[in-house]
Structure formats: C-alpha cells, structure tokens
Amino acid sequence: MHISKILLLEDDVTMASEITSYLNNHEFDCDIMEDGRSALNADLSIYSIFILDINVPIIDGIQVCRKIREICGETPILMLTAYGSLSDKLQAFNLGADDYIIKPFYFEELMVRIQALLRRYKQLSHSEEAILKVDDLEVNLNDKTVMRDGKRIELTLKEYRLLELLLAAKGRILSKQYIASKVWDINFETGTNTVEVYINFLRAKIDKGFSKKLIHTKSGFGYFIKSQER
Numbered sequence: 001m002h003i004s005k006i007l008l009l010e011d012d013v014t015m016a017s018e019i020t021s022y023l024n025n026h027e028f029d030c031d032i033m034e035d036g037r038s039a040l041n042a043d044l045s046i047y048s049i050f051i052l053d054i055n056v057p058i059i060d061g062i063q064v065c066r067k068i069r070e071i072c073g074e075t076p077i078l079m080l081t082a083y084g085s086l087s088d089k090l091q092a093f094n095l096g097a098d099d100y101i102i103k104p105f106y107f108e109e110l111m112v113r114i115q116a117l118l119r120r121y122k123q124l125s126h127s128e129e130a131i132l133k134v135d136d137l138e139v140n141l142n143d144k145t146v147m148r149d150g151k152r153i154e155l156t157l158k159e160y161r162l163l164e165l166l167l168a169a170k171g172r173i174l175s176k177q178y179i180a181s182k183v184w185d186i187n188f189e190t191g192t193n194t195v196e197v198y199i200n201f202l203r204a205k206i207d208k209g210f211s212k213k214l215i216h217t218k219s220g221f222g223y224f225i226k227s228q229e230r
Contacts, residue, residue, distance in 0.1 A: 004048035004118060006030045009039045009064060010080070011056045019051075019080075022107045028114075036064045044072050049117060052097075054081040054088070062091060069096025069157065074144070076117035080105070090194070093184045096157055132167040135227035137206065137214055139167055146206075153205050158183060162198050163206070166215070166225040175222040199223055 006028050010016040016032045023030040031047075033039040036059025039052075050068055054061035065077055076098045081088070084102040092100055099113050130141040136149045144160060146153045155163065161183045166174065176195045184194070199215065207213045214225050 003027055003029050005046055006114075007033060007039060007042060007044070007047045007050045009033045009036065009050070009052040009056055009061055011035060011053065019107075019110070022111075023114075026111060036060060039064050040067055044068060044075075047072075047075065048121075049076045049078065049114060051078045051080050051114075054079065054083045054092070062095060065092060065097050066095040074121060076121050078113060078117060080110070090184065094158055132164065134167060134171075134225055135212065135214060137167075137225075139164060148206060148210070155202075155205060158198060159201055159205070163202055163225075166223065169224065171224055171226040173218050173222045173224045179223065195223075 004027075006023060008016060008019055008023075008030050010019065010032060011034045013034075016034070020030040020032055031042070033042065035057040038058075039050075040059065044050075050065075050072075052061040052065055052068075056064075061079065061081065065079065068075070068077060077096060078099045078101065079092045079097045080101050080103065082103045089100050098117055101110060101113060132139040132141065138147045139145070139160075140147075141164070146155055146160065146163065162179065165179060165182055179195050183198075199217075203213075203215050207215055212227070214227065216224050216226060218224065
C-alpha cells in the first residue's frame, strides 16, 4: 500500500502533535516543520501534499506557499490557519493554495479535504485525455501549457484555473458565484469584482489581437467559452 507523505508547517507543538498523530493513524506519513525556512529546506519532492499554517517563524506560511507552488507545480497545498479574513484567503489562493481551513477545525473535515485534493491531483496526473480545446485555443492539462493559433500564452496560476474551468464546461454558462467557489473556494460577497477582473485578464491574453472572440458574457448569467463571432 502506498502511504502519502505530508509536510505539516505548524509551530504550535501541541497542535502539530495532535494533527500528526491523527494523520499517521489514517495511513499518512506526516513530517512536522516548525518554521518556514525548515520547510523550504526540506526535500519537497517527496511530499504528496503540503499543510501550511500562516503565522509561523522566520518565513511565514504565505511565502512558503508561493515558493512551494513555484517548485512543486500542482502538488496540493492546504492552508490550515487561524487567519480567516477574505483578504487572507485571497492572498493564499492567488499565490497557489488549493484549499483553506480556518482553525478551530474538525479532524474529520481535514481528512476529507486532504483526500479530495489528492484525488483531484491524481486524476489530473493520470489523465489520458489531457487536452481541452475550442477553435484554435488549446490547453494541455499535463504540462499546463496554453496555445492559441500555435502561439504559447503565459498565464498566472489563477488565470489558468479560470480558463481550464471555462473550457471544461464545454460552452455552458458559468455564474460568477460558481466560478468563485471553484477557482478560489470562496463565496464572494456581492459587489466583489475579482471574477470580472480575471475574466478581463484572460480576454487580454486569449482574445486580444484575434478577430474571433472566444470568451463571452451573458449579462445577468455569467461567462462561457465558445467558438462564435461576437
């Protein structure tokens, strides 16, 4: 049986011990790091998932998250922290976090979130049909490359996830609330324009300079990608 290794960044000794004991009893192998520098000095390639507190010594969990995402590609990152404001969540997700749990928490919920992240990562890693395509726009799910008309387009992590979500919908209209829940795992408050901002970022990179526009808005309903003239 394969045992997944977890790196836990947590400086509270009691909390770290309780989490590690729980995870080790559920067929995981959990290593504790008490500060951000120790976490980044570890061999990150051996871990299947990272669980990061934000308020830790030397290098905080947000910066550790950013660095791990740069080094480890799509390996899941779960933030486990007492910091629960919208700005904290947005910062973490924009720097590469996949999920966010606020302390205090239930161990059972932590386990469900870990299993869901690992399952999604495994599905992406072993997908045989790894290309999403509409018209001359193509996304490779394995190496995360985006091409239009044979030219490579560089996207940020959140831009890429938004584009992947829209393409996977195969022309269906996705509401702002649905996009927010899937890309950021947050239910944005009314008036928050983050989704609109990122749609505009994508349009500037995907549609600008092309006569055929692929990213569309249905007023009052949401956004979709489809091969059609404006």
